[in-house]
Structures are given as structure tokens and as C-alpha cells.
Amino acid sequence: xxxxxxxxxxxxxxxxxxxxxxxxxxxxxxxxxxxxxxxxxxxxxxxxxxxxxxxxxxxxxxxxxxxxxxxxxxxxxxxxxxxxxxxxxxxxxxxxxxxxxxxxxxxxxxxxxxxxxxxxxxxxxxxxxxxxxxxxxxxxxxxxxxxxxxxxxxxxxxxxxxxxxxxxxxxxxxxxxxxxxxxxxxxxxxxxxxxxxxxxxxxxxxxxxxxxxxxxxxxxxxxxxxxxxxxxxxxxxxxxxxxxxxxxxxxxxxxxxxxxxxxxxxxxxxxxxxxxxxxxxxxxxxxxxxxxxxxxxxxxxxxxxxxxxxxxxxxxxxxxxxxxxxxxxxxxxxxxxxxxxxxxxxxxxxxxxxxxxxxxxxxxxxxxxxxxxxxxxxxxxxxxxxxxxxxxxxxxxxxxxxxxxxxxxxxxxxxxxxxxxxxxxxxxxxxxxxxxxxxxxxxxxxxxxxxxxxxxxxxxxxxxxxxxxxxxxxxxxxxxxxxxxxxxxxxxxxxxxxxxxxxxxx
Numbered sequence: 370x371x372x373x374x375x376x377x378x379x380x381x382x383x384x385x386x387x388x389x390x391x392x393x394x395x396x397x398x399x400x401x402x403x404x405x406x407x408x409x410x411x412x413x414x415x416x417x418x419x420x421x422x423x424x425x426x427x428x429x430x431x432x433x434x435x436x437x438x439x440x441x442x443x444x445x446x447x448x449x450x451x452x453x454x455x456x457x458x459x460x461x462x463x464x465x466x467x468x469x470x471x472x473x474x475x476x477x478x479x480x481x482x483x484x485x486x487x488x489x490x491x492x493x494x495x496x497x498x499x500x501x502x503x504x505x506x507x508x509x510x511x512x513x514x515x516x517x518x519x520x521x522x523x524x525x526x527x528x529x530x531x532x533x534x535x536x537x538x539x540x541x542x543x544x545x546x547x548x549x550x551x552x553x554x555x556x557x558x559x560x561x562x563x564x565x566x567x568x569x570x571x572x573x574x575x576x577x578x579x580x581x582x583x584x585x586x587x588x589x590x591x592x593x594x595x596x597x598x599x600x601x602x603x604x605x606x607x608x609x610x611x612x613x614x615x616x617x618x619x620x621x622x623x624x625x626x627x628x629x630x631x632x633x634x635x636x637x638x639x640x641x642x643x644x645x646x647x648x649x650x651x652x653x654x655x656x657x658x659x660x661x662x663x664x665x666x667x668x669x670x671x672x673x674x675x676x677x678x679x680x681x682x683x684x685x686x687x688x689x690x691x692x693x694x695x696x697x698x699x700x701x702x703x704x705x706x707x708x709x710x711x712x713x714x715x716x717x718x719x720x721x722x723x724x725x726x727x728x729x730x731x732x733x734x735x736x737x738x739x740x741x742x743x744x745x746x747x748x749x750x751x752x753x754x755x756x757x758x759x760x761x762x763x764x765x766x767x768x769x770x771x772x773x774x775x776x777x778x779x780x781x782x783x784x785x786x787x788x789x790x791x792x793x794x795x796x797x798x799x800x801x802x803x804x805x806x807x808x809x810x811x812x813x814x815x816x817x818x819x820x821x822x823x824x825x826x827x828x829x830x831x832x833x834x835x836x837x838x839x840x841x842x843x844x845x846x847x848x849x850x851x852x853x854x855x856x857x858x859x860x861x862x863x864x865x866x867x868x869x870x871x872x873x874x875x
Contacts, residue, residue, distance in 0.1 A: 389411055416462060440458055444457075457473065476489065585605075618634065756794065806865050847864075
């Protein structure tokens with residue numbers, strides 16, 4: 370007991386030092402008697418304001434920040450009414466210097482056993498440093514959240530821009546990882562095999578194409594990544610529309626450090642271009658054949674016509690010279706007269722040949738005049754009852770290449786009329802079409818023919834029809850032939866019109 374009794378003063382002394390030197394302020398008093406309020410000895414040091422006041426709690430409330438008074442009074446009311454055993458809150462207390470410090474306060478009531486009265490007890494702790502630190506952390510968190518939101522918005526915008534760019538490209542665009550698995554494709558790439566982009570991503574070429582095709586694609590990927598730069602490849606793919614040819618450009622896909630992650634590629638469908646190029650080569654070869662055939666015809670015509678006529682003319686002139694030397698003037702003069710007629714005939718034949726090769730009237734006066742001139746010549750040569758030309762171009766000329774092609778078509782069609790049709794009349798119509806192009810139509814009332822038989826026969830008529838078709842297609846037009854045995858023939862060429870230019874009318 371003596372030992373215990375000796376410790377009591379020591380404990381009281383320790384409590385006094387804690388209340389004097391510690392960080393927490395303890396206050397106690399009756400709410401209705403300010404004179405009863407007492408604060409621990411460290412109150413002025415901790416709270417920064419002399420707390421001894423005849424007004425007690427009112428002075429304490431006055432020093433609170435205006436925004437905190439309502440919360441304090443509400444918490445106090447809950448404790449005094451018995452709705453809560455205690456209440457704690459943070460509030461700001463104005464210092465003598467004018468600034469505020471954050472105070473944590475705990476309020477509760479206690480009953481004095483001796484008097485039976487209820488006292489208000491408060492515990493106050495300066496937590497300014499902690500609150501400021503928490504505020505800094507809160508602001509830092511808010512700033513971090515703002516940056517994260519801004520970055521997320523930037524990424525969303527960047528992704529939206531990337532997707533807009535990818536979807537705006539009509540060619541297939543794709544990215545594959547190191548294992549050959551698609552990680553990004555546009556709709557053009559997915560649509561080439563009849564899928565949606567989300568169905569395409571995550572698959573490999575071996576899951577999308579036959580093994581042989583997939584093997585070639587994978588080999589191209591490896592070559593592109595090994596090269597370190599863009600490489601071009603020609604790739605054949607099976608699509609819902611059938612086999613297609615693509616010109617692919619592939620390059621390594623790298624991260625920010627330069628490490629290769631896979632391959633990025635753009636493929637362009639060149640199936641139609643290759644078809645057009647093949648057709649162009651075929652037409653060029655055919656044009657060469659046509660030119661050679663025309664040269665052969667010219668050589669035959671000159672050999673069988675002008676050359677034979679000139680040889681006969683030379684023979685007659687030699688005979689006339691012999692007669693003159695023998696003094697037989699009259700037969701020599703008659704023979705010279707025959708030579709004059711032969712020369713006139715050969716000149717006309719050469720003119721016809723020149724007209725067939727390239728009529729000067731076509732260059733000088735245009736297609737309408739050239740057609741009238743040629744139709745007149747065909748009517749005279751073939752003995753037709755009529756060979757009429759109707760032109761509705763408003764007197765305006767066409768592009769030179771168009772005029773040449775249409776004239777050759779009309780020339781060949783009328784040659785067929787004269788040589789094969791057994792017709793009595795023919796008509797040539799030249800007019801603008803409703804679509805803005807130009808239509809040439811040659812119609813005869815001859816015997817007609819079976820187009821299927823002519824196309825397989827390989828004779829002169831079939832050669833002429835093929836030459837006409839190729840001339841028209843070479844300038845982007847279309848040739849149509851309507852005929853049947855005993856029904857006459859209609860040859861129609863529809864070609865692009867192009868800009869007109871003033872020309873002469875017949």
C-alpha cells in the first residue's frame with residue numbers, strides 16, 4: 370500500500386506534464402456557466418490564442434472559421450441531446466496572427482459523481498500539418514486524375530483519328546504481331562475475305578487462307594521484317610469475289626525503342642489493272658498484226674494492180690516506138706492513145722489506194738465530209754441504188770483519234786457491204802448519243818450472215834469484223850453487230866464523245 374500510495378503523486382505529476390507539454394488540449398466546463406470552463410496548461414501553445422475568457426465557449430466559437438461553426442453547433446447539439454455519446458470533427462480556429470489552424474476536436478459529456486452535474490469535455494489536437502499534407506495529396510490525386518482523364522481523352526481522340534484514317538483508306542491496311550496474328554485491320558482488309566474487323570483481329574493467315582497462300586504471306590512478312598524497311602510484294606488471295614491480285618507494301622512494326630514487334634502492311638487490289646494491262650498488250654499485238662495485214666493488202670494491190678498496169682504500159686510504149694521507127698505512124702498513134710487511157714486508169718487506182726490508206730479530206734474537213742465522200746465512192750463502185758449519210762453532230766468535229774477510228778469502222782463496214790452483202794442500199798448515221806457519246810451506225814439490206822460462223826471461220830469478213838471491234842475498244846468504245854441470214858446487217862459503234870471543235874459541213 371505504501372508503494373502504491375507513493376506512486377499516485379508520481380502519476381499525477383506525469384499527467385500534469387502531459388497536459389502542459391503534450392500536443393492535445395483538454396477542456397471541461399458547464400455550458401451554462403462560463404466561469405467553470407478550464408483548459409489544460411498547453412492550450413495557448415497548441416491553439417495559439419489565450420483561452421482564458423469570461424465568455425468561455427462563446428469565445429471559442431467566435432474564433433472558429435465561419436464555414437465550420439454550423440457543423441460544430443450541430444455536433445454539439447447531438448451530444449447534449451443524448452442522440453450521440455460523442456462527436457468528433459475537424460474545424461479551423463483563427464490564430465492571434467490572423468491565420469487559421471486545423472483542429473481535431475472530440476466532444477462528449479461526463480457526469481460528476483460528487484455533484485451529479487453533467488460537464489462538457491473536449492479534446493483538441495492541432496492537425497494542421499496532417500490536413501495540409503492530406504490536402505496536398507488530395508490536390509495531387511486530383512491533378513493526377515485530371516492528367517489521366519486528359520491522357521485517356523487524347524488516346525480516345527488518337528484512336529478515333531487512327532480509325533477514321535484507316536476506314537478512309539479504300540485499300541486493305543493491317544498490322545500483325547511477331548506470331549503473324551492480326552492486331553489491327555480496317556474494314557477494307559476484313560471485307561476482302563467477307564469478315565468484320567472484330568472477326569479478323571486475333572487470327573492468323575493460316576486461319577483465313579489456304580495453307581499455300583498463308584505460307585507465301587508469312588514468308589513475305591519475314592522478308593519485310595528482316596529487310597528493316599518497306600518491301601513490295603505481289604500476292605494472290607482467294608476472296609468472295611474470286612482470286613484477286615494485290616500489290617502489297619510491308620514494313621517492320623516497331624515500338625518506341627525500335628524493337629520490331631511485327632509487320633504493318635497496305636495492299637492494293639491490282640487485279641483489274643493487270644487485266645487491263647494484259648488486254649493492252651493483246652491489243653498492241655493485234656494492232657501490229659492488223660498493220661502487217663494492211664501492208665500485205667497494199668503490197669498485193671500494188672503488185673496485182675499498178676505494177677501490172679505499169680508493166681503493160683511499158684510494153685505498149687515500146688511497141689509504139691518500134692512502130693514509129695518502122696514508119697507506121699497510124700498504129701503507133703493509136704497505141705499511144707491506149708497508153709494515155711491506161712495512165713489515167715492507173716492514176717485513179719492510185720488515188721483510190723491513197724484514199725483507202727488515209728483520205729486527205731478526213732484531215733482537212735473532218736469525219737462528216739469524209740463519210741459523204743467515201744459513201745459516194747462505194748455507191749459508184751458497188752453499183753448501189755443508194756448509200757446515204759446522215760450526220761447530226763452540229764457541224765462540230767471530234768477528237769482526231771475518234772474521227773479516225775469511226776472512219777475506219779465505216780470504211781470496213783461499207784467494204785463488207787460492197788464485197789459480201791449483195792445489198793442494194795446502205796445508210797450511215799452519225800449522231801450524239803443520249804449519254805454524251807457518239808454513235809456510228811451502218812445499215813444495209815443485204816443477205817446478212819451468221820455471226821457465230823464468221824467469228825470461227827477466220828476469213829476476210831471475220832478479220833474485218835475483228836479489226837472494227839478492236840479499233841472501237843482501243844478508244845474505250847463498244848461495237849455491236851446485229852444480223853442474221855437474209856435479214857441485212859447493222860454495225861453500231863458507241864464511243865466517248867470528248868470535247869468537240871468547230872468543223873466544216875459537207
